[in-house]
Amino acid sequence: MTTITDRLAQAQHRIALAAQKCARDPADITLLAVSKTKPPAQIIAAYEAGQRRFGENYVQEGESKIIALKANYPDIEWHFIGPLQSNKSRIVAEHFDWMHTLSREKIAQRLSEQRPAGMAPLNVCIQINVSQEESKSGVAPEHMLPLAAAIAGLSGLCLRGLMAIPTATYDHELQHREFAQLQQLFRQLQTHYPEVDTLSMGMSNDLETAIAQGSTLVRIGSAIFGERD
Numbered sequence: 001m002t003t004i005t006d007r008l009a010q011a012q013h014r015i016a017l018a019a020q021k022c023a024r025d026p027a028d029i030t031l032l033a034v035s036k037t038k039p040p041a042q043i044i045a046a047y048e049a050g051q052r053r054f055g056e057n058y059v060q061e062g063e064s065k066i067i068a069l070k071a072n073y074p075d076i077e078w079h080f081i082g083p084l085q086s087n088k089s090r091i092v093a094e095h096f097d098w099m100h101t102l103s104r105e106k107i108a109q110r111l112s113e114q115r116p117a118g119m120a121p122l123n124v125c126i127q128i129n130v131s132q133e134e135s136k137s138g139v140a141p142e143h144m145l146p147l148a149a150a151i152a153g154l155s156g157l158c159l160r161g162l163m164a165i166p167t168a169t170y171d172h173e174l175q176h177r178e179f180a181q182l183q184q185l186f187r188q189l190q191t192h193y194p195e196v197d198t199l200s201m202g203m204s205n206d207l208e209t210a211i212a213q214g215s216t217l218v219r220i221g222s223a224i225f226g227e228r229d
């Protein structure tokens with residue numbers, strides 16, 4: 001049986017190989033383990049194998065896991081990576097360390113106001129919609145800088161970079177183009193905000209392409225925890 005420990009090691013190996021191929025330092029690429037729909041016991045198994053960063057997609061599910069694990073695993077870094085409705089922003093502001101899917105100024109303001117005074121500012125990434133699909137969330141590339149300027153003025157938030165979920169496709173060319181466009185946007189953002197350091201892109205099926213195009217954080221779910229029901 002393949003264990004979470006084995007699969008975590010395999011994911012790290014894929015990251016190292018992909019980095020080597022494009023002459024990047026594997027240490028510059030963070031592995032976020034996406035634990036949505038998986039029980040706390042599997043998070044603990046990954047933790048015991050050395051994993052410290054976990055991503056959750058659903059607000060209430062994430063909140064209950066954080067509450068369950070906080071006392072015994074205080075050094076887990078929790079990333080919210082799902083869509084967020086403004087009426088649930090408080091839960092993210094009060095429990096998570098990172099929020100990857102920011103695409104509205106109104107939610108940015110709420111998160112900043114709701115961030116508890118005793119906590120470090122919430123690290124945020126702007127979600128970019130690079131795919132042609134109307135239904136995808138995220139801001140259009142031309143709205144990146146205005147939203148970044150709004151975030152920069154909020155004391156409860158710390159702008160860290162960009163995140164995207166490109167078109168789910170077997171078309172390698174299209175995948176490559178979308179990741180390349182994101183890298184270009186990331187560089188543009190860095191010219192305005194030099195401290196920005198995170199390009200959150202790449203998942204179980206496309207992490208190699210994402211790393212070749214400059215990803216600094218890959219979000220890996222099924223390759224670590226197995227397929228979701």
Ligand SMILES: *Cc1c(COP(=O)(O)O)cnc(C)c1O
Binds near residue numbers: 057082219220221223
């Ligand atoms: C589920 C999810 C992932 C992980 O996807 P896998 O294909 O299981 O690796 C990454 N990012 C986001 C935003 C997700 O919703």
